[in-house]
Amino acid sequence: MNNKYIRLGLIAAATITIVFSVWKYRQPRFNAGDRIPELEVELLGGQRAKLSDLKGQYVLLQFWGSWCGPCRRENQLLVPLYKKYHEKGFEIFSVGIEFDRGAWENAIQNDQMAWPFHAMESANFDGLVAKQFNIKSIPTTFLLNPEGVIMGVSLSPEYLDKMLSEKL
Numbered sequence: 001m002n003n004k005y006i007r008l009g010l011i012a013a014a015t016i017t018i019v020f021s022v023w024k025y026r027q028p029r030f031n032a033g034d035r036i037p038e039l040e041v042e043l044l045g046g047q048r049a050k051l052s053d054l055k056g057q058y059v060l061l062q063f064w065g066s067w068c069g070p071c072r073r074e075n076q077l078l079v080p081l082y083k084k085y086h087e088k089g090f091e092i093f094s095v096g097i098e099f100d101r102g103a104w105e106n107a108i109q110n111d112q113m114a115w116p117f118h119a120m121e122s123a124n125f126d127g128l129v130a131k132q133f134n135i136k137s138i139p140t141t142f143l144l145n146p147e148g149v150i151m152g153v154s155l156s157p158e159y160l161d162k163m164l165s166e167k168l
Helices: 002-025 069-088 101-110 128-133 157-167
Strands: 040-042 048-050 058-064 090-098 117-122 140-144 150-153
Touching: 058 069, 058 157, 069 090, 069 157, 090 101, 090 128, 101 117, 117 128, 140 157, 150 157
Parallel strands: 058 090, 090 117
Antiparallel strands: 040 048, 058 140, 140 150
């Protein structure tokens, strides 16, 4: 009888450890309050851009994919926020985690993602930026203040709207 409870306890402990380990593995490397590291990417048009080029603005660093249903739904909510706050000092810097460049370009156009900062990396999550930020799932976003400090990670568009309305 005691062996049965010991076995069940060990199974429960192992399960909790595995679940926690998977959860921890999937967490982005940076959290609210952290200063964002520099990143430089090649944009859709071929020019280079640095995140630090946007210092002085509120920036949403967005990791998404054309093949990701939740990402595409989130884009529909981010587009009006961009239009609402862009002239007040808000920018979006998107990194597409992609299998197909054509699908990525079509999604940018179809989703009317009017911001100029679009970069693409491998959908295997093994690109330099995805590795730097430990991106293992999408959508993942980081809201940065004008000094480059993370204000929030993976905020809902509704909460992002609330934060931006208070700051801008």
